[in-house]
Amino acid sequence: MGANRNGDDVTEINRIHLVGFFPNDLFQITSSWRLDxxxxxxxxxxxxxxxxxxxxxxxxxxKRVLESYFVPSGLLDEYKDLQLKKLRYLAVVVDSEEALQTLRIIKLLQWLSAIGVKHVSLYDMQGVLNKNKETILRSLSNSRLWEESHEKATFLNGGKMTLEFLSISDGREGIAKAASYLCSKYMKAKTLSGNQNERVFTESDVDIALKAVGCGGPEPDLLLIYGPARCHLGFPAWRMRYTELVHMGTLKSMKYGAVVKAIHKFLTVRQNYGK
Amino acid sequence: MQKKSWNWNRFLACSEENMRNLQLQKLLERNSMSRSIEIERERETDGTKGCCKMEKGSSGYISEFLGSIPTFLRRCLFQVLSFGPIPHHIAFILDGNRRYARIHHLEAGMGHRYGFLALLSILKYCYELGVKYVTIYAFSIDNFKRKPDELQYLMDLILEKLEVVLSEENMVKQYGVKIDFLGNLKLFPEPIRKAAEKVMAATAQNNGTVLLVCVAYTSTDDIVHAIQGLYKEKQARIQQTAEGKQMGDDDEPVECSGGSNLEEFSVSSADLERHMYFAGYPDPDILIRSGGETRLSNFILWQSTFCLLNNPKALWPDISLWHLVWAILQYQRVRPFFEKKKRL
Known part of the structure; x- marks a missing residue:
């Protein structure tokens, strides 16, 4: 498994637990070979x-693999008709080592495009996908970059799939940049105007600042995680307040049916937003 | 360790009795049976109390022995589990209390009471496993949008539980739990805020398990709060520098008034972390959200970079030892992956 600690630690931990198990006197007379x-x-x-x-x-x-084979062959009628209006933005988190499998990434994007997803954010910690974005974009004729989209507000109307490439630097560092922007902006304004009132920041201030420093963007409705663990690995924190996170297993074992199933499940989820 | 475990048993004694009473109440509600069972319940309660007063007979020892078997088996399981890495910090989103009440046809609010008992059990298991930090997402800022009567019930429940903790102060001290409330407490009514502050002060010196209770909390609010804190800090520093310079050299212009250093003002993510509610606490290793939902609902968005997300389908009052064990087994399996990622 490789998950166990080194020998000394284990002995120490078990010794601590043994103290809780037996009376102290009994523990003290327990010889080391018994402990072994x-x-x-x-x-x-x-x-x-x-x-x-x-x-x-x-x-x-x-079970999952069998289900994913059944889905595309039309055996499960409920998956046939996907109403994608609810799914406006989709994000994919890939472990950086797996992100090197560019062909699989392209295949996944082709599936998403075929399903009808219009905006996809691709994230990996080290920015491997960002480095390979030219190759990915070349392979997908009906895609364009989020940054290149001239009318960002109305990009959903276009037929092309919009792609966004993110890495760890867009997460915490992005918020730190937004914080720097906000603080310097308001401190400067305060100095110039001489206004002594305390500035109270709001979430919309941070939204605006994130856009100003180039780290803003839409909040995905659904996030598919490809990797060994169910973990978002630092996807931009500001952009996943109510995002549904679904673990899809490793990229090597990805299945079209599993993607369809995850999207279908998302479409049936009802959120209360705290109410 | 032995002493503390004993205290835990004392601490749980009240809650287990409450649990038994609540379960009986549930039965009463469900089956619409009233008087005969109520009498039986009274008898049982009296019998339990009497039993404690009486000297133990041989049947008492046998029942005590049988009663201790589940505890012994649980400790054996934890002993085995502790051979692998045990998480330092586990966070919980207590989801599904209302659904539980609906499914079991309970009165509004009873689901939260059952949820509280489930929480006590989980806390005990975490303590026995040696988990140092436990965080619970008890009340989100978004929860203030709930219906007024439900909100009032929740406020009353929070206050009631805080008062219970305060009344059992000695026991909490002996056990060594440190309770910290994270979130914008100003949003709460004054009695709750004051009670929470008293609980924090009463347990501040304890050095056992740390229970972090997130109330009036959202992660985005935490980030805004951190930016606000940094802004104030920077402002105070600039003011201090300006005063210092004016006192030291009147001829020299104050650099920070015009802006070259303001332009260069930069904030790192570590600076922000210093001002977050979670400052000084390690990031959670596992996040368990009950109720089968797979979103974070604006909770620990910043702190969950290397956090295993676990979503058991069980509603919070139904959460059990096995859900916790399963989550820890998953964590032990993926921990090498997280360690590798952290080193990068």
Missing amino acids: IWNLVIRLCWFLLHQVFNTVHIMMGI
Whole structure:
């Protein structure tokens, strides 16, 4: 598994737990070889527990794969008619190592385009996708960059799919840039006007500042995560308040049916927004 | 460790009794059976109280022994689980209380009470596992949009639980829980705000498990709050520098008034983190959101870069030990991946 700690740590942790298990006197007379046997038993149990966990995971994976094969063949009628009006923006988070598989990324985008998704934000931590954006754009004839879109407000009306490439620098660093912009702007204004009133910032101020520093953008409705873990890996925080996050497994195992199923599930979700 | 576990048992004794009463109440509501069961319940309660007063007979020891088996098995499970890495910080979104009440035909608000009992159990498990920080998303700023009667019920419940914690101050101290409230407490009515401040002050010196309660909190509000804090800090520093320069050298113009250094004013993400509600606490390793929903709902958006997201379908009052164990097994499986990403 590779998830266990080094030997010293494990002994120390188990020793701490043993103190809780047995009376102190009994623990003190426990010799080290008994502790070793105890550790061995614990290690074995832990290993077995993870084997059970892995087996369940594999079974669930097989179920998902089977479902994804059934979806495109039309066996499940409910997936046939997707009303995509609700899904305006979709984001894809890919682990940077997997993002090197450009052909798979292109295939995924072709599927999304065929389904009818109009705006896709592609994110990987290290910006691998951003580096390969020319190749990706060349391979997709009906796509264009978000930055190149002249009428950003009405881009949804166009037939082309709009692509946006993001990396970790658009996340926390982007907000830090917006904070710098806001602070310098209002401190300068305060100095020039001599107004001593305390400036109270609001969320719309941050929205405006993010746009001004080039880190603004729409909040995706659905975010598909391709990678070993269900984690967004630093996708811009300001842009995923109510985004649905769906883990799709690794890019290597991606399936068209699984994408359709995730989108369909999203379309059936009802959000209360705290109400 | 032994002493603290014992205190936990004391702490839970009240809650378990409450739980039993609530379950009986639930049965009463569901089956519309009244007097006979109520009498039975009274008898049971009296019997329990009497039992404590009486000297233990052999049947008492047997029942005590049988009662301790689940605890022993749970500790064995935790012992095994602790062979792998245990998360430092687990966050929870307590979702599904209202749905639970609807499904079980309970009175409005009862779902939250059941949810509170589930929370106590989960806190106990986290403590036994050695999780140092537990965060709960108890009340979002967006929750203020709820219907007035529901909002009032929630406010009353929060106040009631805070008062319980304050009345059990010694016990909380002995156990060593440090409770911190994160969020814009100014949005709450004064009694709640004052009670929360009292709880924080009463537990500030404790060095056991840290319970972070996010109330009147959203992540975007946290970011705005951090920017506001930084702005104030920078302003104070500029004012200080200006005063210092004026006192030191009257002939020299004050640099910060015109703006070259204002233009260069830069903020790093670490500066922002210093001013966030979560400042000083590690980022969560696991986020468990009950109720099967897969969104973050404006919670720890900033702090969840390397956080495993877990979404069990169970509603919050139904959340159990197994959901927690499952989440930790998942975490142990993906931890090497997170460690690798953090090093980059």
